[in-house]
Amino acid sequence: MNIQVVRERYAQCSVEMIFGIIFLAGCIVRFILPNFKLLHHDEAIHAWFSYELLTKGVYQYDPMYHGPLLYYLTAGAFRIFGDSDLIVRILPALFGSAIILLLYGIHKTGWLSKNHAIWAALFFAFSPDMVYFSRFLRHDIFQLFFTILLLFAILAYIEWKRPGYAYLAGFAAACGMCLKEDMPVAILIFGLFFMVLICLHRIQLPKSWKRDITGAVFIAAGIGFLFYTSFLNHPQMFWDAPFKALEHWTSMHTQCRLCGPPYWYLAMFLLYEIPLVILAIFGTWQWGVKDRGVRHFRAGDDAPERGDARTSAFMGLMVFWTVATLIFYGWVGEKVPWLLIHQLFPVILLASYRVEGKKIIAGVITLLFLLGMTMHVCFTPTDINEPIVQVQNSEDMRDVMALIDSARTVFVASDSYLPLPWYYRGGRWDKILFYGKKVNPDVWSGKEPDVIITHDTDSYDSLPGYEKKPYHLSYWFSLYDNQNRALEWYFLRDGKMGTVNLDVFVRSNKSESIV
Structure with missing residues (x-):
């Protein structure tokens, strides 16, 4: 089949x-094998x-763990479908996949050509960072969804002048603000850009814009009030939350807890x-x-695709957006891989411009490279030496949990024990006694636990009647160990x-029975 036939069928x-x-x-690579x-x-x-x-109905905003919406969404999914790893992973996959549909929505506003939108959707669908963090229960893929929903709502309001789109923008902005403290960055970027277009008379708002925007602000404030007050359980938090967030993240910035150079995200792009x-x-x-085509236009004007000023x-x-986010996140002290997706999205739109001809x-x-990298970071069955994982729980823990499952009693003498509370939630934790640190073996004298778990840096050389086995709890890419062989x-x-x-100590006769 020659290229001309492909073009005609396309x-x-x-x-x-x-x-479609x-x-x-995009759904397949996000939903397949979620566990x-x-x-x-x-x-x-x-x-x-x-x-x-x-x-327990227990929740109060803590900026260390970001905004409340993620927890209410996940708890709601648990109530409907049950609490499981499957639901934990499906929820972000759903929001990540839905961003592809938002790209179609932006195309329908006229601000994104057909070819541009299709290539952007393809790159987004198979991007390793976008796929990886669409299979990952953190706030960021949800926040990105509401960021793009906000962009769509703004463009739709500009084009179609309907107040409902202004209200949708207020809803999207509020949901993003209820997810993470960096959502104001996206709101500020959009606000500044479209204010400039208004001042230059490149776009026109409807006569009802004051009423529409006022309505959007009230919607945003109402949503924020409900979630940050934990549905009126902590009403003071609506006023306290911004100050708590500013104080906490300013402190984190100065501490350089997970710091890196300003070009850290650029290096991640290259990886x-x-x-x-x-x-x-x-x-x-x-x-x-x-x-350099037509730069001046009025929203709603029809223009040829190549000279379309909306596209410009x-x-x-x-x-x-790209420059602003690279500067902002490069300046922020915390350098973590999931923040890359907020910088990557506009890069995808730049990369998909005029993908035509040669x-x-x-x-x-590019698609083949992205798909290959996605398969590597998402579907390699063992621990992977990649910065994208940040601090990932090791697959070794499956063996540790198999030992726990077969045991009658388990002692955890370490403060490093996550993800055990999740995997042994409810009645499954009853057989686990948690000490939080190394204790004198006399504490369990006569109790004979089947499994004893300690941190290897605060452990026992040996315990009579127990076999000692080392396991990885978590792992990360070590720049220090690989810097001379980059x-x-x-x-x-x-x-x-x-x-x-x-260090996992298994009672000797228990170990033999397991084998």
Whole structure:
């Protein structure tokens, strides 16, 4: 089949059909084998808090664990479908997949051409960072969904002048604010950009804009009040939350708890999304130099795709968004991999600009690279030496939990024990006695626990009647151990990892019966 036939068949397909196929493909890589990896350290915490909210009705905002919406969404899913790892992973996969549909919605506003929207959806569907964090119970993929919903609502309001879209924008902004403390960055970026367009008379708002925006603000305030007050259980928190968040994250910034250089996220781009970076640079050059088209327009005007000023303005927003987020997150002291997706989304839109002609080959190569990297980071069955995992619970813990499952009594003499509270929630924790630190063996004299778990740095050389086995609790990519072999590691993704280790003592006769 030659390229001309492919082009003709592509032209005959409706955009809805193409987006339906991309959405299905995006769902497959996000939903397939959701329990393939154990819950990440943070996932176990979020799942546990949601379970506590469901079973005890206990929740109060703490900026260390971000906003309340994630816990209410997850607790609601637990109530409907039951509490399980499956639901923990399906919920973010659902929101991550839905962003593909929002790209279609932005296309329908006229600000994103058919070809641009389709390639953006393809790159988003298979991006390793986007897929990985769509299979991950953290706030960020939910926040990104509401960020793009906010963008869609703004564009729809500009184009169609209906107050409902202003109210939708208020809803989306509020939900994002109820998820994470960095949502104001996206709101500020959008606000500044569209205020400039208004001041330059590039867009027009309806005569009812004051009423519509006032309504949106009231909707946002109402949603924020309900969630941050834990549905009126802690009413003072609505006023206290902003100050608590500012105080906490300012402190974290100065502590450099998980610090890195300002270019840390650029390095992450080169690790996992390097073809997108190249295409984004080329797409920005095409837009800014080669395709300098009509810049002045009024919303609603029809223009040819190549000279469409809406597309030009949209690309301007993507450039501003990319630069602003790279500067902001590069400055913030905390450097964690999930924050990459907020910077990556506009890069995807830059990379997907004018993927046509010979550039289609580059687009296909990019897709193949993204898919291969996605398969590696999401579906490698063992622990992987990748910065994207941050601090992931080791697959060794499956063996540890098998020992716990077969035991009658278990003593945990360590403060490193997550994700056990999640996996042994409810009555399953009854057989586990938690000490929190190393204790004198006389404490359990005569009780003969089947399994004793300690941290390897605060453990026992040996215990009479027990066999000692080492296991990894969690692991992470160690720059220190790989800095002198960076090129070799880049291609092999091997080498030493940083680990937190457990010593597990199994009663000798119990060990024999298990074998």
